[in-house]
Amino acid sequence: MSDEARQHRTAAVIPAAGRGVRLGPGVPKALRALGGTPMLIHAVRAMAASRAVSLVVVVAPPDGAPGVKNLLNEHALPERTDYLVVPGGETRQESVRLGLDALPDDITTVLVHDAARPLVPVDTVDAVVEAVHGGSPAVVPALPLTDTVKQVEPRQKGEPEPVVATPDRALLRAVQTPQGFDRATLVGAHETVVRGGDGATDCAGMVEQLGTTVMVVTGHEEAFKVTRPLDLVLAEAVLARRRANDGF
Numbered sequence: 001m002s003d004e005a006r007q008h009r010t011a012a013v014i015p016a017a018g019r020g021v022r023l024g025p026g027v028p029k030a031l032r033a034l035g036g037t038p039m040l041i042h043a044v045r046a047m048a049a050s051r052a053v054s055l056v057v058v059v060a061p062p063d064g065a066p067g068v069k070n071l072l073n074e075h076a077l078p079e080r081t082d083y084l085v086v087p088g089g090e091t092r093q094e095s096v097r098l099g100l101d102a103l104p105d106d107i108t109t110v111l112v113h114d115a116a117r118p119l120v121p122v123d124t125v126d127a128v129v130e131a132v133h134g135g136s137p138a139v140v141p142a143l144p145l146t147d148t149v150k151q152v153e154p155r156q157k158g159e160p161e162p163v164v165a166t167p168d169r170a171l172l173r174a175v176q177t178p179q180g181f182d183r184a185t186l187v188g189a190h191e192t193v194v195r196g197g198d199g200a201t202d203c204a205g206m207v208e209q210l211g212t213t214v215m216v217v218t219g220h221e222e223a224f225k226v227t228r229p230l231d232l233v234l235a236e237a238v239l240a241r242r243r244a245n246d247g248f
């Protein structure tokens with residue numbers, strides 16, 4: 001084991017307790033199949049593919065932990081990585097906190113990765129881990145935007161909405177996961193930031209609220225979030241391309 005690996009022990013927490021209503025009716029989103037394998041298994045393998053990650057904590061739907069445990073047992077996963085399954089909560093923020101509560105004492109670095117981003121390449125995971133180990137307490141992978149973004153005054157669904165502002169696109173980034181944190185920084189944010197309404201959809205945002213600088217590293221287009229039906233089509237196409245390339 002290198003000095004660096006001895007100094008830092010890294011765990012990945014995967015919130016997978018969402019219902020995925022925007023994807024349409026059916027099983028919880030994380031359990032939908034992609035290329036015949038549940039999305040969650042792809043996400044777990046993507047985290048375990050990084051040699052830095054020694055533990056993966058899956059946060060399952062509140063009533064689904066035994067089923068998720070069985071699922072992990074049924075699929076081949078790297079031997080060097082340990083797995084834990086804990087039941088999740090009502091919001092993503094609560095699910096992440098429940099995952100953090102399950103971490104053993106010796107974990108120093110935490111990645112939080114959406115089960116809904118099953119295809120993130122290992123290079124992106126490693127880039128986030130390296131930036132945290134390099135001294136940044138909070139790191140997110142992100143990409144420049146292709147669309148221009150408008151801030152609007154929201155109206156009822158389907159009604160035209162007046163534009164309030166057009167932020168300079170060159171200053172904006174679309175944020176992905178895994179987001180990486182020094183453990184104490186992330187736990188501190190979860191203990192301090194109030195849990196209101198729908199909760200935070202982004203751990204880095206909670207850390208920002210405490211005044212800690214969050215750093216951005218380059219994300220990857222294959223780290224997109226599977227949210228709507230069209231995203232499933234794209235994910236299947238990415239998997240097919242990978243299979244074809246592996247064949248050569």
Ligand code: C5P
Nearest residue numbers: 015016017018090091092095114115116
């Ligand atoms: O809903 P959204 O796409 O923002 O969810 C992002 C991630 O958070 C998903 O992987 C989802 O399973 C997870 N989540 C959770 N617990 C909730 C809601 C969402 O673990 N209560």
